[in-house]
Amino acid sequence: MRGLSLLQAPPFIIVSGFFISASLFWFFGSLLELCSYLKDLWSLPLYVHISTIGFALFVMFGALFQMLPVVAGAVIKEPKRKAIISWLLLLLGFSLFTTGFYLKNYSLIMVGSSLLLAGVLFTAFLFLYHLLKLKSFTPTSRGFKFALAFVLSGAVAGFLIALSYGNYTPYSPWLLHLHMVLMLFGWVFLLIASVSFQVVEMFFVARPYPRLYAMNFPYFFTPALLLALYDSIYTRVPLLALVLSHVLLTLHRLYTSRRGFADKSIYFWYLAFLNLLVSIPFFLFKESFLYQFLLSFGLFFTILITGMSLRIISFLVWFHLSNEGAKQVPLMSEVIGEKLIKACFFLSLLLTISLHTLSFHRMYLLPVVIHIILSGTLSLSIIKGSLLYFRLSPLYNAS
Amino acid sequence: MFSITEYLTDEHRECDELYAKVERLVSEERWQEAVKAFGEFRDETLRHFQKEEDVLFPEFEGRTGIVMGPTQVMRMEHAQARELISRMGEALEKKDKRAFLSVGETFMILIQQHNMKEEQILYPMCDQHLDAPEVVQKMEAL
Numbered sequence: 279m280r281g282l283s284l285l286q287a288p289p290f291i292i293v294s295g296f297f298i299s300a301s302l303f304w305f306f307g308s309l310l311e312l313c314s315y316l317k318d319l320w321s322l323p324l325y326v327h328i329s330t331i332g333f334a335l336f337v338m339f340g341a342l343f344q345m346l347p348v349v350a351g352a353v354i355k356e357p358k359r360k361a362i363i364s365w366l367l368l369l370l371g372f373s374l375f376t377t378g379f380y381l382k383n384y385s386l387i388m389v390g391s392s393l394l395l396a397g398v399l400f401t402a403f404l405f406l407y408h409l410l411k412l413k414s415f416t417p418t419s420r421g422f423k424f425a426l427a428f429v430l431s432g433a434v435a436g437f438l439i440a441l442s443y444g445n446y447t448p449y450s451p452w453l454l455h456l457h458m459v460l461m462l463f464g465w466v467f468l469l470i471a472s473v474s475f476q477v478v479e480m481f482f483v484a485r486p487y488p489r490l491y492a493m494n495f496p497y498f499f500t501p502a503l504l505l506a507l508y509d510s511i512y513t514r515v516p517l518l519a520l521v522l523s524h525v526l527l528t529l530h531r532l533y534t535s536r537r538g539f540a541d542k543s544i545y546f547w548y549l550a551f552l553n554l555l556v557s558i559p560f561f562l563f564k565e566s567f568l569y570q571f572l573l574s575f576g577l578f579f580t581i582l583i584t585g586m587s588l589r590i591i592s593f594l595v596w597f598h599l600s601n602e603g604a605k606q607v608p609l610m611s612e613v614i615g616e617k618l619i620k621a622c623f624f625l626s627l628l629l630t631i632s633l634h635t636l637s638f639h640r641m642y643l644l645p646v647v648i649h650i651i652l653s654g655t656l657s658l659s660i661i662k663g664s665l666l667y668f669r670l671s672p673l674y675n676a677s
Numbered sequence: 678m679f680s681i682t683e684y685l686t687d688e689h690r691e692c693d694e695l696y697a698k699v700e701r702l703v704s705e706e707r708w709q710e711a712v713k714a715f716g717e718f719r720d721e722t723l724r725h726f727q728k729e730e731d732v733l734f735p736e737f738e739g740r741t742g743i744v745m746g747p748t749q750v751m752r753m754e755h756a757q758a759r760e761l762i763s764r765m766g767e768a769l770e771k772k773d774k775r776a777f778l779s780v781g782e783t784f785m786i787l788i789q790q791h792n793m794k795e796e797q798i799l800y801p802m803c804d805q806h807l808d809a810p811e812v813v814q815k816m817e818a819l
Contacts, residue, residue: 348790351798415801480789483697536697540704541782593786600757610786611779 288343288357290598290671294664295365296340297587301657303332303372304580308649310380315646322572324379329576330461331372331394337583338469339364339401341590342422349476350419352408360404367397384444391440398433402426417492421472424496428464428503432457455509463517464503466579467554471495471524478528482544483536487527495524511562518558525555542616545623546585553630554578573633581626584656588614588622591660595667604670613663618655625652681733681809682800684816685725689792692722696785703769703777715769719762726755728816733803736815740806747799754791758784 307328314321343361346352354360375390377383406426414420435457442449475492478484486492502516528551532544539545553574560571592613599607625648632645668674679687695718702711734748761784768777803812 348793349797416797419797476793480693480792481785483693536694537700538704540697540700540778541785589786593783593790596783597787597790601753609779610783 287347288354288361290594290664290667292357292361293340293344293594294591294660294667295361296336296343297591297660298657298664299365299369300333300336300340300583301587301653301660303336304328305650305653305657307332307376308646308653310376311642311646312650314380315642319380321379322569324376326572326576327372327379328376329580330466331368332376334466334579334583335398336368337587338466339368341586342405344590344594345473346405346408346422349416350409350412350414350422352405352412352419354404354408364397364401364404367393367400371395371397387440388444391437395433395437398429402430402433406430417475417487417495418472420493421468421475421496424500425465425469425472428460428468432460432465435460452509456507459503459506459517462575463506463521467521468496468499470579470582471499474524474528478531478535478547482532482541482547484531485534487531491523491527495520514562514564518562521554522558525551525558529555542619542623543585543589546581546626549623549626549630550578550582550585553581556634569637573637577626577630577633581630584622584626584652587656588619588659591663595663599667599670602672604672606670608666608670613666614659618659621655622652622659625655679809679813680800681803681807681812682796684813685729685733685800686792686796688721688725688728689796692718692725692788695721696781700778700781703774703781706772706774708769708772712769715766719766722762723759724819726759728819730755731819732815733812736807736812737799737803741802747794747802751791751795751799754787758788758791761787 307325310328311325313319314324343354343357346354371390371393373390374386375394378386378388378390406423409419409423409426412419414423435453438447439449439453439457441447442453472495475487475495479486499517499520502520505513506517507513529548532547532551535544537544557571557574557578560567560574564571589610592610595613596607596610629645629648629652632648636642636644695714699711699714699718702708702714730752734751738744738748761780764780765777765784768780803809
């Protein structure tokens with residue numbers, strides 16, 4: 279029966295494994311950015327994929343292993359074994375893929391992208407298989423289904439682009455546009471929007487999104503997204519109008535939240551959505567502002583994920599230790615302290631300001647240094663919190 | 678007439694509002710008002726738990742025969758929430774703002790993920806298996 283899944287929340291190690299990998303990839307990726315900057319080996323695909331795959335994809339897949347039973351009642355049997363397959367494919371794939379881009383080695387890019395494709399197909403089909411068996415009662419679980427379909431198609435498009443680097447298929451700028459739109463809007467934005475329908479109302483005690491809007495969002499969004507695949511300014515308008523509507527509704531809900539700023543993660547939400555707002559005109563005129571679009575959209579999802587990761591890890595440590603009957607159960611604030619959360623927020627703010635002001639002059643050294651400190655601080659927080667769990671958990675300390 | 682989902686989801690939102698009020702008063706160190714608001718929040722939340730534990734869960738278990746399933750998990754999370762509410766009460770007595778907000782933060786996340794599970798999974802199952810007006814009436818009578 280569906281509800282039995284309540285008993286089957288995945289083990290902490292799954293989420294922490296994905297989250298630690300994500301934060302470390304982001305950290306080592308930022309070091310790679312510095313190296314390539316200093317050696318004048320500029321590579322936009324490398325920078326973009328460090329954030330989209332190395333950071334966002336790992337966190338999102340890790341979070342979905344946790345959220346599927348809670349939000350949709352979808353139980354994944356033997357989650358540990360399946361998560362390891364997913365994690366290994368993505369880990370190897372991403373490592374080879376980024377090394378290939380850094381060294382400009384086509385063979386490594388090809389092997390890496392094949393493994394990445396396999397990892398995305400395996401994981402997204404796994405989630406979809408469980409989700410499609412259930413009726414969607416909420417906008418969140420419905421949105422997940424659509425976002426997963428988009429990540430599947432976006433990954434295939436990405437693989438075709440990789441093939442074109444080796445002249446196996448003809449290179450087409452449209453394919454790149456298709457990959458970008460499917461991954462950034464169809465996957466990243468739609469997944470975050472779907473989560474926000476649930477999280478903003480419940481965690482910040484805010485007004486609910488209009489029911490009709492939230493429940494049907496994927497149905498409005500999909501045709502707009504498909505239209506935007508035909509690459510012109512006019513065909514992007516409906517998609518961007520929907521993104522704008524979501525930004526405004528979310529900012530309004532955050533502003534009128536009953537909890538004010540009591541939950542520190544609200545600062546990350548504000549900053550992330552302001553960056554998303556800024557990215558809208560840049561995408562509309564992306565022929566002239568592609569870099570600016572990628573930077574502001576990148577800031578949107580990385581800042582939001584940073585804030586949410588800090589909350590998710592500290593809550594799961596408390597929750598699992600509490601359920602396991604551990605002798606010592608630290609509160610969330612004792613898992614990841616307020617100082618670290620504040621540090622991550624101020625670094626995110628500095629990163630935003632420095633990128634928006636300096637990127638127009640192609641001065642990237644300061645933002646790269648801030649990125650290193652931010653991703654290092656985040657990695658430290660997530661690893662510290664996770665280690666605390668393993669130190670206190672009766673499951674890992676038999677005595 | 679309310680469905681079970683609507684009736685109990687509304688109660689979740691009421692409790693959230695009450696908690697947000699206490700949190701705001703504690704943040705502003707308006708201790709007297711905070712104590713009063715905390716009492717309302719605690720009583721409403723515990724009454725909601727009681728409605729579920731005394732009426733809804735036994736009805737569901739009796740009808741479906743599932744005794745060690747979702748209702749058991751919900752009871753366990755109620756126990757965790759009760760413990761945190763009690764710790765919040767202690768912090769409030771000591772006028773310890775930091776301790777109150779720290780416990781409150783954990784409580785809030787626990788209760789929201791708990792509410793999500795109930796609203797998305799358990800309540801729709803109850804609406805499917807039980808006579809909603811009758812169950813709502815019994816809960817109201819408590």
